[in-house]
Every structure is written in structure tokens, then in C-alpha cells.
């Protein structure tokens with residue numbers, strides 16, 4: 001395999017990647033005899049930034065990948081994961097044949113025929129004996145829009161299953177709930193140019209230096225000498241670069257945001273004309289924040305009043321202020337309330353619909369937005385409510401299926417599916433492109449539950465993920481680069497992924513697996529039009545007609561690629577005027593929202609107590625999140641690249657403030673036992689002042705982390721609150737057991 005080694009400079013806090021422009025120099029890095037014969041382009045399949053990549057092909061197979069200098073998202077840059085995207089496809093761990101567990105408990109190779117028979121036979125038996133609540137499916141924001149739509153339609157309309165959810169629940173559910181409540185539709189309003197055009201950026205619970213490094217580079221291109229205000233309990237790489245870092249106590253965001261809201265109202269820093277014309281609920285909001293003076297925010301957050309006011313003044317003084325949030329907000333037991341408080345602030349200060357503004361939730365996985373629109377789980381295809389009879393009729397008409405096959409309500413959410421397993425209601429589970437035995441909250445409990453199932457099917461690129469190891473049947477899936485379709489990035493931009501590699505062994509694309517299952521289940525007739533990803537894309541376009549995400553103006557995949565991606569909406573009417581501009585398309589420029597009266601809704605909630613606060617027995621607050629640029633989630637992919645491996649610690653670690661380490665007589669590098677009420681793990685200690693005293697941080701990439709977390713959720717979005725639980729730390733001794 002050819003190495004196109006990125007030059008990675010570790011400059012203190014940030015990882016910078018060398019920009020390589022395709023051309024004689026770039027190609028010259030390939031060994032003689034393997035010089036590529038052609039190039040094609042596609043988008044990256046890791047994070048939601050959605051960088052454009054150029055594949056260098058030989059005999060139609062990619063032999064190298066470089067960032068695409070023409071792509072408007074990344075402007076010729078990529079992070080180490082993008083550079084190594086091909087390498088992770090080559091691994092001993094790849095699932096290359098279907099594997100089925102025999103009566104002796106051994107996973108043994110079987111033919112696809114046998115695998116499909118076992119899948120359909122067992123799930124049908126479970127449905128017959130247990131009814132429609134007996135089975136469920138968990139999907140992912142990491143497959144294409146076409147595959148997501150196929151999975152959701154196959155299970156709900158084809159198989160008649162009720163319960164379907166996916167890892168988007170772990171990630172984006174809160175933003176979805178907040179946007180729907182405030183804007184009337186789940187519509188992130190921004191484009192990446194806003195990072196460059198903002199005078200004041202407020203980043204709340206987001207660490208783009210690590211999670212979205214190329215978005216961070218876009219911010220670095222901002223020439224307006226912007227203020228960057230970072231709200232994060234940790235001094236992250238992003239916080240270290242901020243004008244002001246507010247190291248708030250975990251989950252005190254809501255109080256801070258309400259105090260800022262009150263301050264803006266009282267200091268005339270609001271846009272009354274915009275509020276009057278384009279919002280509803282202002283009087284209730286003003287009344288609700290009355291009890292949140294700056295002094296209360298200071299007491300709750302632990303941040304000095306002057307700092308909170310200084311930040312408020314900078315927001316108020318900006319011509320264009322923008323508010324960005326990610327998992328520090330979404331993964332919270334009061335996440336929807338917090339996200340709506342951010343949206344309120346943008347609305348009342350008139351910071352929406354103009355360049356450099358917005359209430360902007362950055363998505364996470366490469367197709368998190370595709371999952372929100374097309375997975376047919378929480379809402380019907382295209383984000384209609386299942387309850388909407390007219391929408392059901394429309395979907396039935398476009399898909400040529402009987403409308404009585406479409407459920408009239410959504411099924412259980414992820415946590416309810418897990419609870420259904422606990423109660424013995426759900427007995428069969430199909431897991432596609434996610435690794436819940438590692439990533440679900442309170443993993444010990446999750447693994448016990450998954451083991452209780454009568455039938456667990458895992459469809460994954462790798463056969464040794466934590467979830468695959470306990471499966472009864474493994475279906476080997478092709479991954480990114482081995483199939484085609486579309487992904488939607490954080491700025492609503494459709495991008496195309498191409499097949500540039502043959503999948504290993506007998507692995508099939510998820511799309512082909514769904515087709516084969518439709519035939520074997522006996523519902524191929526319902527999916528006769530679903531012959532290729534491109535034909536499904538055409539169906540999705542029809543469904544999108546006259547919705548906020550109308551994409552009827554797109555011609556085909558080549559059109560998307562030639563435009564450098566196309567942001568939704570792009571209607572047939574828009575297309576009459578030519579191709580879309582490559583950048584700069586944001587929503588709500590005319591102040592009209594997707595609510596019935598066209599007004600955005602302002603809403604306030606009462607802050608809640610954290611369910612598990614530190615005490616004498618468990619004196620520390622544990623935060624979790626992303627560790628390094630080179631690690632992706634449960635590491636099934638990134639562990640497969642020797643280059644990426646060199647860029648992150650191989651062993652699980654926990655960060656602790658020097659003051660706490662001194663008090664406990666612990667030193668950096670020593671093994672420690674970390675205990676919560678759920679479990680105990682052995683990890684290495686890393687002493688650093690990036691975390692505040694009394695707080696700890698563990699990256700989610702190590703399976704140890706979710707053995708400690710506490711199973712609790714946002715009541716509106718049902719998203720897990722991964723970033724708050726109480727733990728204790730002791731030196732590791734031989735008597736400790738993990």
C-alpha cells in the first residue's frame with residue numbers, strides 16, 4: 001500500500017496538516033510503476049465537515065488519496081483521517097464472509113444464502129411468536145442517504161418492524177428537537193463561510209480543533225480579527241486559542257445563557273424589530289430569565305461576573321455574532337433546553353440569516369444530517385411526522401407502496417429499545433454500522449442486555465468490533481470507498497462518495513445487502529424501483545419536492561460533484577437560473593421560519609439538578625469526549641492505520657488537574673483505578689491543567705470510558721447525557737479488579 005504520509009506538525013495545542021495541492025509534486029510521491037492513470041473525486045467518510053478528496057486510480061482502483069483543492073469545503077486541506085481513509089480499508093479485521101454462531105457458540109463462515117436464510121427465518125419466527133415489538137434495528141449516520149432510506153423503508157414498510165433508531169440519537173437528537181421547536185423544521189441554518197465572516201464566535205461545548213479540524217482551519221481564515229468565546233469546562237485546544245475562555249461548571253450552560261439573555265434585554269442589545277416581526281414568545285422569555293442575574297450565573301458557573309459581562313459585551317458589540325455548539329450541549333440531561341437557549345440568543349440579537357451569524361449546531365458523523373432527513377426512524381422519510389396522513393399518502397404515492405404499510409407513529413427510541421430488551425419484549429436486534437457495545441451509555445449494562453437477545457445480527461466492515469464479538473450473525477459490509485451514494489455535511493451540502501476500491505472477499509455494500517434481504521424476505525416487489533443508489537436518489541428527490549429541503553434542482557451525482565457539492569434546498573425553480581453558488585447559502589435570510597406562522601419560537605425552561613453529583617465516595621466529575629484528531633469513535637477504523645496509531649495514545653487514559661494529583665499523591669503515567677457506581681477500570685493517569693480541579697476527562701475512544709458513565713437522558717430528545725457522572729480515582733493495586 002502506498003503511503004501518502006501527511007506531514008503533521010504538533011504545534012503545542014493544535015495539529016496542523018500540510019496542504020498538498022494535487023499536481024506533479026503530489027503524484028511524484030507515488031513509487032514508479034504505480035503511477036495512477038486517472039483521478040476521480042468524492043467526499044470523506046469520517047466526520048461531518050465533508051472534505052472533498054481526490055482519488056488517484058490505477059486500473060479503476062484507488063492507489064492514493066489527496067485533498068481536493070477545488071472543493072469549496074476544505075480548500076485543499078485534509079486531516080490525518082482523510083489522508084489515511086484508504087488505509088483503514090485494508091485490515092485483517094475486515095469482515096470478508098458472513099459468520100454465523102453455531103449451537104456450540106462458535107462463529108463460523110457460512111454462505112450468503114445461509115446467512116440470508118438465517119436472518120429472515122429467525123426474525124420471522126420472533127415476529128410470529130412475540131409480535132411486532134419483538135424485534136428492532138439500530139442504524140447509523142455513517143452510511144449513505146440512499147442506504148439510510150433503504151434500511152428505514154425495508155424494515156418499516158417491508159418487514160413491518162416498529163422499532164428503529166440509530167447512533168444519531170447519541171449525537172444529534174437534541175439539535176433536532178431544538179431546531180424543530182424553534183424553527184419548525186430541523187434545519188441547521190449556516191454555511192461554513194459564516195466561520196470566516198463572523199465578528200464574534202461563541203463556541204459552546206464544541207472542540208473543533210479536534211472534532212472538526214478543517215472547519216477550524218476555515219475559522220483561521222477569518223480576516224475580521226474576530227472574538228472567539230469558548231464555553232467549555234476544559235481548557236481544550238480550541239479554548240486555548242480563544243479571546244475568552246469561560247471554564248464553566250459542567251451543565252451550568254443553561255444558567256449562563258439565560259443570564260446573557262437577561263443582560264441583552266436589559267442593555268438594549270436586542271433587535272426589537274426582528275423580535276416583533278419574526279419571533280413569538282418574547283414576553284414569556286423575558287419573564288422566564290428575570291431570575292437570572294449575572295451574579296447567579298457567576299455563582300452557578302464558577303466564572304467571575306466580569307468575564308461573563310465581558311463576553312456579553314463582545315457579543316453585543318459584534319455586527320455579526322454566531323453561536324456554535326456540539327456535544328457539550330447535545331449530550332446533556334437538559335440538552336434541548338440549552339440548545340434552545342442558544343437559539344433564543346441568536347434570535348433576539350438578530351443574529352440569524354445574515355453572513356457570519358446563526359445558531360449553528362455542527363453535526364458529527366459524515367452523514368448525520370442524512371440520517372436526520374432520510375433514516376425513516378424518528379420521523380418519516382424526508383422528516384415528515386408519521387402521524388401526518390397527507391405525508392403518508394405522499395410517500396406511498398412516490399414509492400408506489402400501499403399507504404397502510406406506513407406506520408402512523410414513530411417506534412421506540414434507542415433507550416426504549418434497550419429497555420425493551422431488558423423487559424424481554426425485544427428478542428431480536430439488527431445493528432448496522434454502529435458499535436453499541438462500546439459507545440452506548442453505561443456499557444456494562446448495554447453489553448449484558450445485548451447478550452440477553454435471542455438473536456443479534458451485526459452488519460459491519462469489521463468482524464471484531466465489541467458488538468460483532470457477541471453477535472449471532474455477522475453480515476460483512478463494504479465501507480466508504482467501496483460503494484457509491486451521497487452524504488450531507490454540516491452545512492446541508494450533499495456530497496458524493498464513489499466506489500474506488502473492490503470490497504474484500506464476499507463483503508457487499510449495505511445497499512446490496514438490503515436488496516438481497518428484500519428478495520429473501522419476499523418483499524422485493526415493494527422495492528423494484530430501488531435498483532441502484534442513483535435510482536433511490538431520484539426517489540428521495542421526489543419526496544423532497546416542496547419541503548424545506550427540496551433538492552429537485554439536482555440533476556445527478558455528477559452534477560453534485562461538478563458543483564463541489566450542493567447545499568439543500570436546491571429546487572427545480574432555483575436550477576432554472578443555472579448552477580448553485582459554491583458557497584454562501586444560508587437559511588432564513590428573509591426572517592421567515594418553517595413554523596405555521598413563519599415566526600421562530602422563543603422558549604425557556606427551568607434548569608434541572610444534575611442527577612449524580614460528586615460526593616465523599618465519588619468525589620470527581622467525569623467528562624468524556626474526543627481525544628485526538630487521529631481517533632474515530634470506537635476506533636474500529638482508525639486503529640487500522642499504522643500512521644494514525646502513531647498519533648494517539650494506545651492505552652486508555654484519564655486527565656486530572658495537578659492540584660488533585662498532588663493531593664492524592666498520583667503522578668502522570670501511573671496506572672490508576674477509576675470507579676463509578678457502574679464499574680471500575682484501569683487506565684493511565686495524565687496530569688494536566690486542561691481539566692479543572694475536581695473534574696476529570698476520558699476520551700470516548702477507549703472501551704473503558706462507557707463502563708463508568710451513568711445512563712440518563714434528555715427528556716425531550718432522549719439523547720444520552722454522556723458528559724456527567726461521579727467517579728473516584730485510586731492508585732491501581734493488585735487487589736483492584738476491572
Ligand SMILES: Nc1nc2c(c(=O)[nH]1)N[C@H]1C(S)=C(S)[C@@H](COP(=O)(O)OP(=O)(O)OC[C@H]3O[C@@H](n4cnc5c(=O)[nH]c(N)nc54)[C@H](O)[C@@H]3O)O[C@H]1N2
Pocket residue numbers: 047048171204205206207208210211212231232233234236249250251252253326327328329363364365623624625626627628629630631632633723
Ligand atoms: N477526531 C475525531 N473527530 C470527530 C469524531 C471523533 O470521534 N474523532 N467524532 C465526530 C462526531 S460523531 C461528533 S458528534 C463530533 C463531536 O465534536 P465535539 O462535540 O466538539 O466533541 P466532544 O469532545 O465530544 O465534546 C465537546 C466538548 O464538550 C465539552 N463539555 C463537556 N461537558 C460540557 C458542559 O456541560 N458544557 C459545555 N459547554 N461543554 C461541555 C467537553 O469538555 C468537550 O471539549 O466530532 C466529530 N469529529
Ligand SMILES: Nc1nc2c(c(=O)[nH]1)N[C@H]1C(S)=C(S)[C@@H](COP(=O)(O)OP(=O)(O)OC[C@H]3O[C@@H](n4cnc5c(=O)[nH]c(N)nc54)[C@H](O)[C@@H]3O)O[C@H]1N2
Pocket residue numbers: 140142143167170171327331364365432433434435436438439440459460461462465477478479480510624625626632633634635636637700705706709722
Ligand atoms: N462516553 C461517550 N460516549 C459516546 C460519546 C461521547 O462523547 N462520550 N459520543 C457519542 C457519539 S456523538 C457518537 S456519534 C457515537 C458513535 O458510536 P458508534 O456509532 O458506535 O461508533 P463507530 O465506531 O463510529 O461505529 C460505527 C461502526 O460502523 C462500522 N462501519 C463504518 N462504515 C460502515 C459502513 O459503511 N457500513 C457498515 N455496515 N458499517 C460501517 C464501523 O466499523 C463501526 O463498527 O458514540 C457516542 N458515545
Ligand code: SF4
Pocket residue numbers: 044045046047048049050051074077078079080081082083212213214215
Ligand atoms: S476534517 Fe473530517 S471530513 Fe475532513 S478529512 Fe478530516 S475526517 Fe475527513
Ligand SMILES: [Mo]
Pocket residue numbers: 170171172364365
Ligand atoms: Mo456523534
